[in-house]
Amino acid sequence: MKLTIRKTIYTFLLLAVTLHAGLLWWSQRPVDIVAVHKNGSHSYVLVKNFPFLDKEKITWWLKNKAMLKEKYNIPNPEKDGFYSVIxxxxxxxxxxxxxxxxxxxxxxxxxxxxxxKEKYFTVWNGKNNNISFGVHDGEYFIKENGDMIKRKYE
Known part of the structure; x- marks a missing residue:
């Protein structure tokens, strides 16, 4: 009986480690920007291998926004500061x-x-210069103190 329980525990541990390693590998794949299309202050970025989790998407944006501006000239804000990048x-x-x-x-x-139409993520800057991040079930806002809050869609 003890041998059967031990084998079951080892099997579950092996499965958990394999699953964790696979998720780690999948989350570390580089984002491939295939194309960028623009329409005024709206930019459409076509990608492969975009991060899955909300936090990873926002972190990717924060790390790569300078590269996007330099390489693709996005975002392209209106005079009042509004833009969206999808x-x-x-x-x-x-x-x-x-x-x-x-x-x-x-x-x-x-x-x-x-x-x-398979949208991953939206970044927009409102007219009051507040950046928001749209995800499948809500929006994240950065407060003045730097804290991030999420408002879920109903």
Whole structure:
């Protein structure tokens, strides 16, 4: 009986370590920026391997916002400071429009200029110069004291 319990514990430990190692590897993959499209103060960044957790997404933005400005000139704020940067899953790549639910980019001169709408993350700066981070179930705000709070969507 004791041998069976020991084998079960070792099996679960091995499974837990393997799962943890896989998640760690998956979370450390570099983000691949495939393309950037712009429409005024709105920027659309098509990516592969974007972080999964909210904290990782925000950390990635904070670490890479200078690179995005230098390399892609985003964000592109309006005079009052407003901008939005939306990160989309590039998924299976560009496709033709389905006439309904794909996001299409007018700055491309081909009919294959749309992607499936799988949004990862949104960053926007409001007119009162408050940066917000949109995730699938809510928004994060940075308070004046630097604390971050989340407001869940209802």
């Amino acid at each position: 990160f989309w899953d590039f998924g299976e790549g560009y496709k033709e429009t389905d006439g309904y639910d794909r996001l299409c980019f007018d700055d491309m001169t081909t009919n294959i200029n749309c992607i499936d």
